[in-house]
Amino acid sequence: MSTPWTWHGGGLTAAQRHFGGGDWIDLSTGINPHPWPGANDMAFDWQRLPEPEALAALEAIAASHFEVDPRHVCAVPGSEIGLRLVGALIGGSAQHVAPGYRTHGAMIAGSTAADLFTALNSTNNLILANPNNPDGHIIDTAAMRDLLTDRDGWVLVDEAFADANSAHSVAALVGDDRRLAVFRSFGKFFGLAGVRLGFVMAPQALIAALRDRLGAWPLAAAAIAIGTAAYADRDWIATTRGRLPHDAAALDAMLIRRGHRPTGACPLFRLIAIDDAHALFERLARHAILTRPFAEQPRWLRIGLPADAAALARLDAALADG
Template structure:
């Protein structure tokens, strides 16, 4: 299996080279990104000749904080949550465990981190890194479960929660628990829920000393003028956010029903993607790719295949036909 597809979703160019066709022939279900992006980008006026103003960054972080239900003092905008994870890992260091399976960066952000299964994560008191909802299996922990994990931390250790897929259900977030007296850091991604991964925008929600350390590492102009403008306007669009939070579970249920008709059981509580477990996952990936549908296989779990939401009824029907 080509590492271009098992390392990360979104390797559409590699799929085109290997299986043929051009971009318009393909349905990309490999990323778990909202296929209906926030629609306001085209109406924004962005001055590409000027550096971002300091006030634009403040407006962005305030809009995001309002959406997250937290104080803006604890929010630091970063050029993608990937960079936020890695820089935070550099800041805190020390002994750590990362819950697997999960996003690969969780294992790379702290050099001394070792993997631990979800069933054993309560057994360790050092810094713990996990995602909620988790990727790729969609496992969700309740805020009470996460609070118990936070209470379990040893002195000087942290609970690091990657909430890249949490925008669909704000009640599941522990971001409101972040404060100067809490050993908790939360990471949020803009691109997944808003369907605009190319903007490269994320947020670290942390005690103020961590935020200050991140700002020192990031330097001036941590995000582009475009990212600031798009993020600010999108987080202020509460009507679109509410409608999308209502629509995504319905669309995920339609995907579940279709997969069940074809003999597959979908797992996961995140409405942006589903995981299926089947002995022939590699062959199924190849068959779908020959039908110009890109999904996400896993080198370490050849029985897994992750599928994002199809963009519309036609895409769902085309996926069903390809599944046979």
């Protein structure tokens, strides 16, 4: 089965066209359903190019959030672009952890898939996510630190889902003395994927090469303004970090009650395995609930976090309607 929904999360318009309209719930993306609220009240001057000082201010406040020296931070128009550009700059041979995010296999030409154990014990350039997508597996801090010792190649860590709990992040280890690059996504934790904002943290030489590839004005003024304000909202960040695990626990309890075994330590999504996940995907879609199936893993279904009790109840009812 290869459809728009097995390639990537999202595809809501395609789902509506295929399954019919209605009041859809999109649980396919793993994006925070409780977005940072300040963006709705902001206004932008669309006639002016973004000022370099505004971009620098965004990178500085994001660096404080990541606990990284601002000299090692470069804002990019989405972490997807950051992954691809850095992969092209590094080149060489590489291994990417599978299962994992599809773009990881395209970052470096000729990269080969490997299971986590094999990849962790290689000396090549290594591409992995922490937390991993789609299974939500987290590599603990000690194991991540071990990755950076006795390795000839780069370690490229996609931390797109790390903002919900940054305890296992290696961002603070980025420096000019090691081949480590870390990627963060703004849209997932802050729930504003349409802003198209991400960050690369890396040695200054790699950051300089990345800026050269990006050219002038890499971000829209709206992305700069929204990102700067959101990263400064420490109260919202702390509240959201407390809320997401609570909401994920409610999703877990419901899934278990319906006979499933949810896995994953990232509170923004859960993975379940059943004999025919594609059939369940289609059954949920007929209830106007979009989830994430996988062509290469026909037993897997990833389910994002419902926005509220009503959305959770709709998912519960749809799962019960077997």
